[in-house]
Amino acid sequence: MSLEAIKKVTETEQDTQTRKAEAAATAKKLVTDADKAGRELVESARREAEELVKGFMKDAEQRAAGHNEAVLAQAAASCDALRRSAEARLEEAAALIVRRVVNI
Template sequence: MSLEAIEKVTQVENEVRERRAAAEAEAKQLVADAEKEGQALLQRTRAAGAEAGRELLRQAEERAAAAAEKTARAAEADAAKLRQTAEKRLEAAAEFIVGRVVSN
């Protein structure tokens, strides 16, 4: 084999090694980038999930407060009706008691 052919083979082998090294470096970089992007996506997803959870909690608290307010208004209305009924009956009860005391 001539010196020129040996140099050519050596040059091609060196180029192959360089390309292989470059390909391996690029593959490592792609893996590192994909891992970094995956971690960032995971972090964003967690943050979005936490925010969604806070929003759901806020909505549930609003609904609970509205339900409590509605229940309180209904209880006050019932109490007012009971007071009115009791006041009406109080006068009749007082007359009945006075009538019993006077007749005895």
């Protein structure tokens, strides 16, 4: 092999090494950039999901408060009905107690 051919092979090998190093650096940067972009997308999706959950929770709390008020109103009405019924039979119950005590 001539000296010229050896120089040409050496230059080609060096050029190939340089290109490989550049390609590796470019690939590493692409991976880093893709990773960063992916993390940003995940973070953005997480924030959006948190906002959505907050909205759902607010709606659920409002519906629960409305349901709670309805249940309390119904319970109060039932208590009032029971109290009125008991008051209506109070004299009868007292008379029954007096009869049983006197008959003893």
